[in-house]
Amino acid sequence: MGVKVRIVPDGRYLEAEPGVRALDLLKLAGMNSESGVVLVNGRPVTEDYRIREDDEVTVVRVLSGG
């Protein structure tokens, strides 16, 4: 089963397979290592982190508009 990934602040969701790296999630959400951060259970992880099945995952776009 896929892991549900919430995208903030857009409010969209995407689904990813366990084992996918945080960097791949950023790319899937249209971001890169500068413009986004992946939170697992509310805590930031580095780009090499591999998502596990029971992780609560959020991809945060850190660039704000202005």
Added chain:
Amino acid sequence: MARCSVCGSPAVAHIRYQRRYLCERHLIEYVESKIRRSMSRYKMVRPGYRVLVPVSGGKDSATVLAVLSRLSRETGFEVIALHIDLGIGEYSVKSKEASMKAAGKLGVPLVIVSVKEITGYTIPELARKAKRPVCSVCGLVKRYLINLVAMEIDADAVALGHNADDLAVYSMKSFITQDLSNLPKLGPKTESIPGLAVGRIRPLYEVYEKESYLYALLTGTPFLHEECPNVDFNSMENRLKVHINSLEEEKPGVKITMLRNMAKRIKDYPKPKLPISKCKHCGLLSSGDECSFCRLTRRITGRPLGPKAREAVRSLTSSLQLAPRQDSAYKS
């Protein structure tokens, strides 16, 4: 999972231009030391200074407020926060709540100024009446009210929340449009103009947007992660932000190199040509005999509201417990 290059704990971030991984504690220390270094490199504050920090409720001003409230105890300067209630629906309600929570948590006095109370209209209403884009009216009103509050509390500096990404993008835009006299305004510090305007400092000059977000998050400083509904993601600034960060990913450090070099070259760019004069209505900085806030409000309401805004802000700030000032020697 990657480990902190300093202590070996699990890392929360990879600082690519430094080739270092940092844990929560060392990331917080890193951002603080970066801000401390910029503040001393660009001589942003001195002991005894009174610093006004405008807070929008977002991550960047939350980070500035958190770091300055901490440094203020080390260096001996005073910090006052200001939130401007723009009246942009639910977004402004949440922004105000986040600002109050952050100031409350940090124990910093907060002044709240409502655009509707002062002018009778919210920002969207003012823009509609003036037939001007919301963001341009919003920028004008915010700049005016921030300077007004800073003048009324006799602040020595206004600490803005622009981060390295913002400033890189504004500079690139000024370069693309060849608005070169705008570049000196984007530096780490601008000087006060006695009697008319309070100078600005940018403590996040060398702090990347991602670092600012992580700092606010990891220190538990309350902030609102929501965009103003008026943001245009296709604006030149927002498109440039995407592009400069693709470049940063390929060439880590490009943003910081650009900004450090800009700060050194600032004196070589043309000075802004606008004459410095005093508004005949409100007495604050203007490029002609009437400032842009007084002109805007005069056109909409029939009379310039600068003087009324000054009155309102004076009574709002009169109850602030400000540190006594020995003299105004800092200002010279």
